Amino acid sequence: MTRSNRTLNRMLLALVGVFFLGLAAVLAWPWAAESLPVLPPAPRLALDSVALWVTSGVALAIVVLALTWILSRGRGGTRTALTVGDVSVATAAVEHTVRDELADVPSVLAVAAGAHRLRGRTALEVTISTRRSADLPALLERVRSAVRALDTALGAEVPLVVRITTGWRSGLAHVQRAE
Amino acid sequence: MSIGRYERMLARRELRRSRSVAVSVALALLALGAVYVGIEGVLAAVQRPALLVAPADAPRAWSAGEPLVLGVAGGALLLGVALVIAALTPGRRARHRVQDERSVILVDDEVLAAAVSRHVSRATGVAPGQVSTALGRRAAEVTVHPTSGHPLDPVRIEELAEAYVAAIHPVPAVRTRTRVSRRGVVAT
Numbered sequence: 001m002t003r004s005n006r007t008l009n010r011m012l013l014a015l016v017g018v019f020f021l022g023l024a025a026v027l028a029w030p031w032a033a034e035s036l037p038v039l040p041p042a043p044r045l046a047l048d049s050v051a052l053w054v055t056s057g058v059a060l061a062i063v064v065l066a067l068t069w070i071l072s073r074g075r076g077g078t079r080t081a082l083t084v085g086d087v088s089v090a091t092a093a094v095e096h097t098v099r100d101e102l103a104d105v106p107s108v109l110a111v112a113a114g115a116h117r118l119r120g121r122t123a124l125e126v127t128i129s130t131r132r133s134a135d136l137p138a139l140l141e142r143v144r145s146a147v148r149a150l151d152t153a154l155g156a157e158v159p160l161v162v163r164i165t166t167g168w169r170s171g172l173a174h175v176q177r178a179e
Numbered sequence: 180m181s182i183g184r185y186e187r188m189l190a191r192r193e194l195r196r197s198r199s200v201a202v203s204v205a206l207a208l209l210a211l212g213a214v215y216v217g218i219e220g221v222l223a224a225v226q227r228p229a230l231l232v233a234p235a236d237a238p239r240a241w242s243a244g245e246p247l248v249l250g251v252a253g254g255a256l257l258l259g260v261a262l263v264i265a266a267l268t269p270g271r272r273a274r275h276r277v278q279d280e281r282s283v284i285l286v287d288d289e290v291l292a293a294a295v296s297r298h299v300s301r302a303t304g305v306a307p308g309q310v311s312t313a314l315g316r317r318a319a320e321v322t323v324h325p326t327s328g329h330p331l332d333p334v335r336i337e338e339l340a341e342a343y344v345a346a347i348h349p350v351p352a353v354r355t356r357t358r359v360s361r362r363g364v365v366a367t
Contacts, residue, residue, distance in 0.1 A: 006191075009198040010266045016205040017262030020255045027252035031244030045238040052234055056220040059213035066210035070203045123189055136294035137346045140277060140284065147282055160282035161189050163274075166289055 076116045081124055082158055091115045097153050098126055101146035107134035125161045132166050182283060190283045196270035205262050278348040288314045295321060298343045303331060309364055320356045327363035
């Protein structure tokens with residue numbers, strides 16, 4: 001997760017897409033006007049030195065803006081889960097708390113926690129890697145009680161995303177058969 | 180009671196793929212094109228031979244509809260269509276949210292489907308490899324290959340799968356459909 005604005009991303013993507021479509025239409029205009037008489041004939045153009053300078057200036061501006069955008073992506077990650085007064089809690093502490101709570105659940109292989117700043121708040125993300133055929137309702141019950149324990153430990157309800165996944169390690173771990 | 184606005188936003192971000200990389204790629208292509216235009220401009224200014232088309236020849240090449248111009252137009256058309264599609268499609272990730280009042284709990288479809296298969300296989304006594312589950316956003320289809328000579332009750336399997344998915348409580352709800360294969364598997 002990053003803090004990038006999803007709607008802005010899509011609007012920009014659509015804008016660049018429409019620009020390319022427009023470019024295609026303009027480039028193909030004289031050729032298309034020849035075979036399709038419906039289209040108005042393309043004007044005769046000449047490039048003088050002013051037009052050349054303007055074009056180069058626009059090209060330079062596009063390069064600078066594009067690079068600025070590309071290089072400013074992917075920020076917002078933090079290792080601080082919560083700050084109360086002078087005390088800050090690291091995401092590692094969150095990770096340890098949840099891992100301890102789930103230590104005796106056989107289907108849980110790994111627990112990882114991260115945090116990022118999003119719209120002025122810190123969102124926590126806890127990723128729980130499980131075996132592929134975990135007993136899901138039982139696991140979810142344990143996850144909910146682990147979250148309650150985390151809330152008690154932190155003394156606050158931080159916005160939290162819990163992801164239950166199968167990590168690369170679960171491919172190696174064999175299916176649990178024992179009841 | 181359900182999760183708050185901020186949490187719903189978090190869930191939406193996690194359930195859909197970000198277009199961040201796509202935007203960066205699109206802008207990089209745009210910048211490359213701009214760099215090319217700039218290079219041709221500089222080469223013409225210092226009176227060196229052009230890479231592809233000199234700016235002075237560009238209007239004539241455009242009017243004549245030369246293959247190079249049409250090729251670039253075709254490339255721009257394909258790219259533009261791809262970008263507009265990427266901007267408009269939801270880009271869903273293979274995950275489901277599970278009902279919870281405190282936090283956003285997301286389960287990978289792989290985990291959810293495997294759990295349903297495992298439950299049906301345990302409850303019916305069919306080997307784990309004979310049950311498979313295909314999961315969409317709002318529907319799950321459980322396919323069971325019965326062991327030869329041990330007929331299965333489709334209604335009971337339907338109930339099993341439905342109750343199990345209901346206990347997990349995905350949001351939005353997932354309907355279950357079960358299919359008992361006509362062909363059995365020879366017991367090993």
